[in-house]
Amino acid sequence: MRFRFTPSPIDALAARRELLDPSAGGYASFEGWVRNHNEGLVVSRLEYEAFEALAVKEGDRIIEEALGRFPIKRALCVHRIGALAIGEIAVWVGVSSAHRGEAFDACRYIIDEVKHRVPIWKKEHYLNGDSGWVNCERCAAAPLRSREHGHDHTHDHDSIV
Amino acid sequence: MSELAPLYGLILAGGSSSRMQRDKASLEYLGQSQLDRSFELACRHVLPVFVSVRADQSGESARAHKPLIIDSIEGAGPIAGIRSAFARFGDVAWLVLACDLPFLTDAALAHLLQERDPAAVATAYRSAHDGLPEPLCAIWEPAAAALLAAAQAAGQTCPRKFLIRNRTKLVEPTDPRALDNINTPEEYAQALAALASAPRLEPMQVKVQYYALMREQAGRSDETIETRAPTPAALYLELRARHGFTLAREQLKVAVNSEFSDWTRLLQAGDAVVFIPPVAGG
Numbered sequence: 361m362r363f364r365f366t367p368s369p370i371d372a373l374a375a376r377r378e379l380l381d382p383s384a385g386g387y388a389s390f391e392g393w394v395r396n397h398n399e400g401l402v403v404s405r406l407e408y409e410a411f412e413a414l415a416v417k418e419g420d421r422i423i424e425e426a427l428g429r430f431p432i433k434r435a436l437c438v439h440r441i442g443a444l445a446i447g448e449i450a451v452w453v454g455v456s457s458a459h460r461g462e463a464f465d466a467c468r469y470i471i472d473e474v475k476h477r478v479p480i481w482k483k484e485h486y487l488n489g490d491s492g493w494v495n496c497e498r499c500a501a502a503p504l505r506s507r508e509h510g511h512d513h514t515h516d517h518d519s520i521v
Numbered sequence: 522m523s524e525l526a527p528l529y530g531l532i533l534a535g536g537s538s539s540r541m542q543r544d545k546a547s548l549e550y551l552g553q554s555q556l557d558r559s560f561e562l563a564c565r566h567v568l569p570v571f572v573s574v575r576a577d578q579s580g581e582s583a584r585a586h587k588p589l590i591i592d593s594i595e596g597a598g599p600i601a602g603i604r605s606a607f608a609r610f611g612d613v614a615w616l617v618l619a620c621d622l623p624f625l626t627d628a629a630l631a632h633l634l635q636e637r638d639p640a641a642v643a644t645a646y647r648s649a650h651d652g653l654p655e656p657l658c659a660i661w662e663p664a665a666a667a668l669l670a671a672a673q674a675a676g677q678t679c680p681r682k683f684l685i686r687n688r689t690k691l692v693e694p695t696d697p698r699a700l701d702n703i704n705t706p707e708e709y710a711q712a713l714a715a716l717a718s719a720p721r722l723e724p725m726q727v728k729v730q731y732y733a734l735m736r737e738q739a740g741r742s743d744e745t746i747e748t749r750a751p752t753p754a755a756l757y758l759e760l761r762a763r764h765g766f767t768l769a770r771e772q773l774k775v776a777v778n779s780e781f782s783d784w785t786r787l788l789q790a791g792d793a794v795v796f797i798p799p800v801a802g803g
Contacts, residue, residue: 392803408802409732409733409736410732410802411730411732411776411795411797413779414776414779414780414781414795417779417780418781439802439803450803451802451803471803474802474803475800475801475802475803476800477800478800478802479732479776479795479797479800480800480801480802480803481732481733481734481798481800481801482801482802483733493733493734493798493801494801495798495799495800495801496733496734496768496798496799496801497734497767
């Protein structure tokens with residue numbers, strides 16, 4: 361399994377050990393952290409929810425694609441679900457490879473695709489007492505440029521990366 | 522691969538119905554006018570749907586209360602209606618349906634949509650009778666607009682000949698009778714008899730699971746419902762009305778049995794459907 365969810369805090373060192381490979385000369389990782397602000401509001405905590413049956417399939421497909429596109433050794437993505445506090449790791453991506461360039465490239469590819477394609481939702485709770493599902497609530501009122509673009513929203517309310 | 526233009530629906534209801542000796546759009550089948558049947562059928566597969574009418578028809582009761590596209594292009598016949606639709610929305614493709622197709626089914630429309638070739642001028646069924654394209658149950662791509670203007674300027678008014686002359690993807694009909702049209706009182710009587718004895722669409726049970734915003738708006742994480750909705754698109758319209766979902770279908774993706782699905786796939790009893798609002802992982 362190359363993509364998985366966890367309800368407990370992500371152990372980055374343990375995840376890194378899964379990528380060890382004698383032929384690897386380097387390793388790159390990316391951690392998405394819970395940030396204390398988004399779109400001018402103070403965020404106090406957030407929750408992640410996933411449609412796990414499909415999310416794991418789609419996440420595994422993304423890792424497979426990365427292994428096919430880049431000459432890397434191993435790749436892994438761990439995504440947290442449930443309630444998270446400020447500063448916690450929400451998502452971890454790691455790639456090992458013979459040389460550094462492809463490790464960086466594959467890591468970037470995986471996190472970008474995961475954010476766009478995997479059915480995971482994030483609810484932010486704000487210090488002012490409000491809360492909202494990111495990418496859903498404010499979009500609902502906004503006119504659509506195109507009927508077909510669906511999830512390829514360019515206004516990615518990116519709270520972490 | 523050509524970019525997929527958004528697909529809108531157009532019901533042609535501007536005909537003069539001369540052989541029928543009465544307005545075809547208002548003919549009733551199973552208690553519903555032909556125009557209402559065609560309009561609802563199209564809405565289960567594409568949105569929005571418009572009714573194409575001549576300027577002198579816009580006030581008629583059978584056509585009122587529906588979004589109209591009134592002929593703005595000179596000339597008679599289907600080509601004027603289709604060109605008027607392109608004049609209103611030029612960067613979309615049009616699912617064009619005649620309003621005298623009482624046997625047209627959800628399965629036939631879903632099949633046409635699945636076979637759509639955006640690089641062609643149109644995607645049309647091959648007639649079971651003569652092997653020629655059926656222009657009035659077809660997807661007309663944006664590229665057709667300029668070609669139609671040129672054809673009309675050259676005095677060509679037959680949409681079928683237009684499709685023969687231009688690059689049309691022909692789709693083999695799965696149900697040869699689905700496109701039978703009705704032109705005379707005798708054909709209408711035969712269609713009424715056939716439809717009356719045909720099996721009605723039975724409701725079936727499907728399971729719907731909700732996540733995130735939709736779970737909160739539905740007030741539940743799943744439900745098993747009885748529905749006559751033939752496609753996920755129709756099911757979403759039904760459930761949006763029931764639960765007051767704020768998201769439009771265009772903002773969602775849909776999964777059936779834990780895999781991404783087309784909106785026009787035909788649902789089976791026991792399917793598990795998930796509507797996927799905009800995602801926000803990472």
